[in-house]
Amino acid sequence: MTRPMTHLQRLEAEAIHIMREVAATFSRPVMLYSIGKDSSVMLHLAMKAFYPAKPPFPFLHIDSNWKFREMIAFRDRMAAELGFDLIVHKNEDGVRDGVGPFTHGSNTHTHVMKTVALRQALDKHGFDAAFGGARRDEEKSRAKERVFSFRTAGHAWDPKNQRPEMWKIYNTRIAPGESIRVFPLSNWTELDIWQYILQENIPIVPLYFARKRPVVERDGMLILKDDERMELRAGEDARERMVRFRTLGCYPLTAATESDADSLEAIVAEMLVARTSERQGRMIDHDESGSMEKKKREGYF
Amino acid sequence: MDGVVRQYEVTMELDVADEIREFLAGQENKSLLRFLTCGSVDDGKSTLIGRLLYDTKLIFEDQLATLERDSRRHGTTGEDMDLALLVDGLEAEREQGITIDVAYRFFATPKRKFIVADTPGHEQYTRNMATGASTADLAIVLVDARKGVLRQTRRHTYIASLLGIRHVVLAVNKFDLAGYDRAVFDRIAEEYNSIAGALGFDTVVAIPISARHGDNVIMPSSNTPWYDGPTILGHLETVPVGDRLAEAPLRFPVQYVNRPNLDFRGYCGTVASGTLAVGDKIVVAKSGKGSKLVRIVTSDGDLDRASAGQSVTVLLEDELDISRGDMLVAPDSRPNVADQFEANLVWFDEHALLPGRSYILRTETDQTPATVTALKYKVDVNTFAKEAAKHLELNETGVANLSTQAPIAFDAYADNRVTGAFVLIDRLTNATVGAGMITHPLWRASNVHWQALDVEKTARAGQKHQRPAVLWFTGLSGSGKSTIANLLEKSLYAEGLHTYILDGDNVRHGLNRDLGFTEDDRVENIRRVGEVARLMVDAGLIVLVSFISPFRAERRMAREMVDDGEFVEIFVDTPFEECARRDPKGLYAKALRGEIRNFTGVDSPYEAPERADIHLQTPGRTPEEIADEILNWLKERDYC
Numbered sequence: 022m023t024r025p026m027t028h029l030q031r032l033e034a035e036a037i038h039i040m041r042e043v044a045a046t047f048s049r050p051v052m053l054y055s056i057g058k059d060s061s062v063m064l065h066l067a068m069k070a071f072y073p074a075k076p077p078f079p080f081l082h083i084d085s086n087w088k089f090r091e092m093i094a095f096r097d098r099m100a101a102e103l104g105f106d107l108i109v110h111k112n113e114d115g116v117r118d119g120v121g122p123f124t125h126g127s128n129t130h131t132h133v134m135k136t137v138a139l140r141q142a143l144d145k146h147g148f149d150a151a152f153g154g155a156r157r158d159e160e161k162s163r164a165k166e167r168v169f170s171f172r173t174a175g176h177a178w179d180p181k182n183q184r185p186e187m188w189k190i191y192n193t194r195i196a197p198g199e200s201i202r203v204f205p206l207s208n209w210t211e212l213d214i215w216q217y218i219l220q221e222n223i224p225i226v227p228l229y230f231a232r233k234r235p236v237v238e239r240d241g242m243l244i245l246k247d248d249e250r251m252e253l254r255a256g257e258d259a260r261e262r263m264v265r266f267r268t269l270g271c272y273p274l275t276a277a278t279e280s281d282a283d284s285l286e287a288i289v290a291e292m293l294v295a296r297t298s299e300r301q302g303r304m305i306d307h308d309e310s311g312s313m314e315k316k317k318r319e320g321y322f
Numbered sequence: 323m324d325g326v327v328r329q330y331e332v333t334m335e336l337d338v339a340d341e342i343r344e345f346l347a348g349q350e351n352k353s354l355l356r357f358l359t360c361g362s363v364d365d366g367k368s369t370l371i372g373r374l375l376y377d378t379k380l381i382f383e384d385q386l387a388t389l390e391r392d393s394r395r396h397g398t399t400g401e402d403m404d405l406a407l408l409v410d411g412l413e414a415e416r417e418q419g420i421t422i423d424v425a426y427r428f429f430a431t432p433k434r435k436f437i438v439a440d441t442p443g444h445e446q447y448t449r450n451m452a453t454g455a456s457t458a459d460l461a462i463v464l465v466d467a468r469k470g471v472l473r474q475t476r477r478h479t480y481i482a483s484l485l486g487i488r489h490v491v492l493a494v495n496k497f498d499l500a501g502y503d504r505a506v507f508d509r510i511a512e513e514y515n516s517i518a519g520a521l522g523f524d525t526v527v528a529i530p531i532s533a534r535h536g537d538n539v540i541m542p543s544s545n546t547p548w549y550d551g552p553t554i555l556g557h558l559e560t561v562p563v564g565d566r567l568a569e570a571p572l573r574f575p576v577q578y579v580n581r582p583n584l585d586f587r588g589y590c591g592t593v594a595s596g597t598l599a600v601g602d603k604i605v606v607a608k609s610g611k612g613s614k615l616v617r618i619v620t621s622d623g624d625l626d627r628a629s630a631g632q633s634v635t636v637l638l639e640d641e642l643d644i645s646r647g648d649m650l651v652a653p654d655s656r657p658n659v660a661d662q663f664e665a666n667l668v669w670f671d672e673h674a675l676l677p678g679r680s681y682i683l684r685t686e687t688d689q690t691p692a693t694v695t696a697l698k699y700k701v702d703v704n705t706f707a708k709e710a711a712k713h714l715e716l717n718e719t720g721v722a723n724l725s726t727q728a729p730i731a732f733d734a735y736a737d738n739r740v741t742g743a744f745v746l747i748d749r750l751t752n753a754t755v756g757a758g759m760i761t762h763p764l765w766r767a768s769n770v771h772w773q774a775l776d777v778e779k780t781a782r783a784g785q786k787h788q789r790p791a792v793l794w795f796t797g798l799s800g801s802g803k804s805t806i807a808n809l810l811e812k813s814l815y816a817e818g819l820h821t822y823i824l825d826g827d828n829v830r831h832g833l834n835r836d837l838g839f840t841e842d843d844r845v846e847n848i849r850r851v852g853e854v855a856r857l858m859v860d861a862g863l864i865v866l867v868s869f870i871s872p873f874r875a876e877r878r879m880a881r882e883m884v885d886d887g888e889f890v891e892i893f894v895d896t897p898f899e900e901c902a903r904r905d906p907k908g909l910y911a912k913a914l915r916g917e918i919r920n921f922t923g924v925d926s927p928y929e930a931p932e933r934a935d936i937h938l939q940t941p942g943r944t945p946e947e948i949a950d951e952i953l954n955w956l957k958e959r960d961y962c
Contacts, residue, residue: 025568026631027350028435037633038577038592045578045646045687070590072621072635074582157426164425183423184754185449185670187456188743189592190686194752208437210428216346286339289346 029217036063036205037070038189039168040152043203044070044077046193047150050203051143054080054107056092057269058225059154059206061099062214065223066205067152068103079106081142081151085134086116087271089247095226108146112138122273123251130271140176143200150193150201158210168207174198215292219285228266229288231280235259242276352430355563358439358454360482361464362474366495370464370533371427371440374555377540378429423447424454433559448477448717449670452757455482456743459563460489462554463514467500467530470510476517477703477717483521484666484719484759486739489561490518492528493554498535502545520706527557567630571655572596572604573733573741575687576648580635588619588635589644591687594740596652598636599627606642607649607657607731613640647688649731649741657741660763661729662695668719671748671755675714675722678845680879681755682747683726686740691749691882692726712842714756723764727882735759750874782862786820789961790859792884793952795868796877796931797894798923799909800901802940802948806894807868809949814864819962822858824851826869839920845876852880859884864962872928890961892952893934898923900941 026034043050052067054060067076082096100107112120115133122130143151157164167183169191184192195201206214218225236243237251237259244251246259251273253259264277265288282291359367425440439454441447455461461482465475482490492514500506511528518526529538530546531554537543540555552560573594580588598604598615605612617637618625628634636650644650651657669675675694683692699708700720714720735742746756783790793810795803804825814821830837834850837843848871858865871877881889901923902910913921920926931937936955938948956962 025353026629028352028354029350031354031631034592034631034633041578041590041633069621070633071580072619073586074580158428161425164427165423180423183450185453185745185757187453187745187754187757188686188740189457190684190743190745192684192745192747192752192754194682194747196752208426208428212349216349219343219346284339286342290342293342293345 029213029220032209032213033066033069033217035189035208036066039191039203039205040067040070040076042191042193043150043152043201047201049146049148050078050150050152051081051108051146051148052076052078052152053139053154054082054096055154055269056082056088056096056226057154058214058218058229059156059209061223061225062209062217063152063154063206064099064103064105065221068105076105079108081108081110081146081148083135083138083142084109084111085130085138085271086111087121087130087134087250087273089226089228089245089269089272089275091228092226092269095224099224108142110138110142110145112141121250122271127274130274134271143176148200149195150203152203152205154206155204156206156209156211156214166204166207168204169193170202170204171195172200172202176200178202212289212292215285215289219289226269228269231263231265231283231287233261234264234277236262236264236277243278244275245272245277247272349430349435352433352435353563354435354437355460355558355561356437356439356458357460357462357558358424358441358451358458358482359462359464360441360451360455360474360478361462361493362466362469362472363442363444365464365466365469366533367462367464368425368440370462370493370495370531370539370554371438373533373536373539374438375427375429377536378431378555424450431555431559436558448481449668451478452481452485452668452670455485455487456757458482458485458487460491460558460561461487462491462493464493464495464533465510465514467494467497467506467510471513471517473704475514476706479514479518479521480701480703480706481668481719483518483523484668486735486759488524490523490526491554491557492518492526493533494528494530495533497530497537497546498532502530502537502543504546504548507546507549525561527551529554529557567595567738567740568597570595570630570738572598572602572650572652573657573738574598574604574636574650575685575741576644576646576650577687579645586637587641588637589650590633590635592633593628593630594686595630595738597627597629598634598650600624603653604638604650605653605656606644607651608659608729609643609648611640611642612653613638613642615639649688651731657731657733658763659729659731660765661726662723662764663732663760664698664721664723664762664764665744665758665760666719666735667694667714667722667746667756667758669714669716669756671753672716673748673755674716674841675746675756676842676845677713677722678842678849679873679875680749680882682749683724683730683744683758684747685730685732685744688730690726690728690730692724692746693879694722695725696723698722712840721761724758732760732763734762736761748875749878779860779862782860784862786862788819788862788864790862790888791864791961792855792859792880792889793864793866793892793956794855794871794877794880794889795866795892795894796871796934797896798898798901798928799870799921800904800906801894801896802945803868803870803894805945806938806948806952807866809945810952811866813949813953814962817962819864820862821864821866823866823868824855829854829869839926841873841920841926844872844926848873848876848880852876852883855880856883859888870922870928872922872926874929874931877931890936890956891931891934892936892938893931894938894940895930896940 112134120130120133155163167186171184234245236245237257265280266277282288359370427438429436441451441454463479465471494507494510507530530549531538537545538553542553575591575594576589577591580590600615602615604615615636616639618628619635677694677697680691680693683690697711698721700711700714700718702709733741742760744758745754748755795807797803807823811821811823834847837847855865855867905911912918913924922928
């Protein structure tokens with residue numbers, strides 16, 4: 022008699038099953054690698070799913086040009102250590118036009134440097150399936166998304182007309198130009214992610230751990246002054262505070278939280294008593310109610 | 323002094339770390355219950371889930387603030403917070419105050435972890451309810467205490483039973499609005515038991531609740547002193563979730579073959595049922611070939627054994643020809659391998675299921691074209707009565723015989739929810755149009771063996787010095803198909819070739835005289851002609867088929883009946899206006915006056931070929947020119 026599987030074993034088995042399904046049925050899959058904790062878990066699972074082989078697909082990072090410097094360094098270190106095939110794509114039009122969150126606002130910046138950039142990269146390489154690390158517990162419109170989520174040739178999501186997804190039988194059939202977004206972590210919660218990182222000893226960007234960092238308080242959010250492109254307004258100054266990040270994105274759009282949690286255990290302890298959800302630190306979700314659904318329909322992950 | 327304090331702090335931190343690890347270990351070993359909420363629209367499904375999340379303290383402050391803001395804007399509860407808005411995530415859902423698609427939510431109590439699928443009540447979204455039900459262990463069926471059991475209550479209860487859910491809870495909701503009246507509860511519970519009793523659930527439990535006020539959801543309510551059963555959460559925490567698949571015979575569907583180098587050939591998959599152990603003898607279900615399991619590989623080291631639910635990579639002693647879609651099974655307890663079986667079907671698509679039409683049938687890892695050979699009956703969701711039916715419409719369920727192009731390995735769904743299930747996919751749109759639960763194999767296929775004949779197709783064709791083929795003419799009525807086919811046959815005959823013409827009108831006088839012009843009859847019409855054409859190709863002939871054949875799916879079916887290169891699709895492309903102007907048989911005039919129904923191009927669609935082998939635009943050209951064009955095309959490709 023074998024022991025029943027633990028909760029994380031069940032989640033791991035499901036994610037591995039999903040990844041193998043994609044490798045077996047698509048001709049040109051790619052895994053989105055955003056460098057955050059969910060991506061780190063996804064990368065770890067991909068290394069497991071195809072062991073002893075390497076994952077049979079490349080990893081794509083959409084570089085919005087405004088990521089934390091520590092994220093980029095971490096990305097390059099992981100690619101070198103694990104030897105996976107890394108593709109970095111920037112929207113060069115946006116870089117040329119100087120698009121950024123300070124000058125253009127979060128909406129335009131996200132659209133040009135992330136959504137459009139992603140579509141460019143998918144089209145350029147002809148990827149027919151793209152893994153994303155989104156979880157259903159993150160946000161309400163994500164709670165509605167299938168594991169295999171169909172996209173039209175224009176990368177659009179039609180939330181009112183999703184394919185029924187019965188059992189673990191995934192419909193992977195698409196016409197030329199169409200694609201599928203695949204979410205192997207759909208059923209994971211934030212707690213599961215941290216617990217798995219702890220259990221498997223998965224490396225993550227140090228920004229998740231509390232440390233003294235120079236932050237500026239702006240519009241009620243603590244923003245890390247990561248480089249010279251952030252100009253201080255009158256009355257603002259960058260002060261050293263003990264902070265960490267619960268989620269990572271573009272540094273001007275990602276708020277730090279004051280915290281002393283400098284170990285994984287402390288992070289989990291902090292999370293267990295947390296009274297705000299992790300996406301609160303993400304400004305792009307708060308532009309308007311339903312804004313995540315809108316971005317997703319346009320092709321955002 | 324300072325040192326002592328620091329020492330103390332370090333110990334504290336270590337204790338916290340230990341505590342956290344201990345807490346997480348506790349989380350790890352909790353059992354998991356997957357359930358769904360279903361029932362009619364407005365019965366409060368989303369509100370109940372919102373209540374469970376809210377009362378188990380899973381709502382964060384920022385989500386509460388958003389909820390208060392949204393409640394003012396979209397809420398349907400006046401001054402109170404509208405808990406349903408926690409779950410209805412799509413813009414359209416919040417605006418219309420309804421649920422459109424399944425939302426998955428996660429919560430945990432000290433006893434168990436839960437994944438809940440909140441499914442829509444509207445009949446048009448039944449497929450989304452089935453999606454949620456396919457992976458659930460338990461269903462909470464809600465009814466409004468003021469309305470009692472409705473059509474959707476019955477439908478959802480029936481679908482829950484079809485999909486193999488073992489436990490149902492009848493939540494009699496909005497009980498506050500029914501005055502917490504015991505007689506109301508008893509009446510509804512009794513009516514429901516008479517329905518659910520016949521469907522073979524393990525447990526059926528009725529609970530009076532108010533999701534909005536929290537009565538009997540988490541805490542027993544003082545408003546229902548006469549009720550001594552469990553609360554919703556109390557029941558969810560204690561209902562048994564034994565995994566029957568762990569005890570079932572070994573089924574390992576091969577999902578992916580991992581070949582990093584010549585020395586390693588690993589078969590990857592998730593154990594569907596039973597246990598694999600190193601040293602076990604296994605057989606490949608379809609081929610019947612046997613081998614021995616030598617390694618179970620994972621990146622965390624090799625395992626001695628692996629059970630249902632585990633995703634592993636296995637190595638066998640012998641080099642067998644095994645690929646995705648094969649299944650490794652226990653030699654002494656094998657699944658069925660057949661190309662004909664009976665199944666329960668649920669239909670999801672606006673286009674009805676047509677017997678005879680070819681769909682892609684997909685199991686967890688296998689796929690093959692399949693057709694429904696006989697729709698035995700459909701089931702009325704109100705009375706569960708069996709009714710004769712010619713097709714299955716959107717949201718209908720029924721029982722059918724299916725035939726697959728290649729045999730598949732399967733178990734009865736009642737025995738194994740993983741290996742007894744399949745979906746049907748439309749071959750043109752790739753939409754998931756239906757789901758099936760297999761009941762049992764049909765043995766016709768194995769008893770009627772194909773008679774092997776000594777003289778083969780190539781011999782017969784060689785005797786005639788020709789290459790057999792089907793020249794399939796498709797186009798609107800009056801487009802010129804028969805005229806062109808007739809001219810072409812004359813030319814081929816003149817070259818000394820052996821030919822035959824199957825003409826739509828002529829065949830309908832004999833072989834197909836029992837068929838009309840409804841969509842299903844048109845499908846059967848083409849199936850029979852395709853089969854006749856196939857026999858003639860086998861006889862070594864060049865067959866000219868002149869049929870309107872309006873649907874892509876059937877033309878593709880006819881193409882697949884013969885070997886590659888034997889089917890030439892010829893699109894006689896004459897615009898509708900031109901065909902109606904020519905109207906050689908006076909049919910367009912009648913159809914446009916409404917005297918004939920289901921006339922292609924008028925009130926029945928024509929799906930033009932997307933990639934015909936020969937595309938003929940006829941306006942301004944004579945039939946002779948066109949027939950010559952086809953002849954040249956055939957000569958260039960060595961057909962004649």
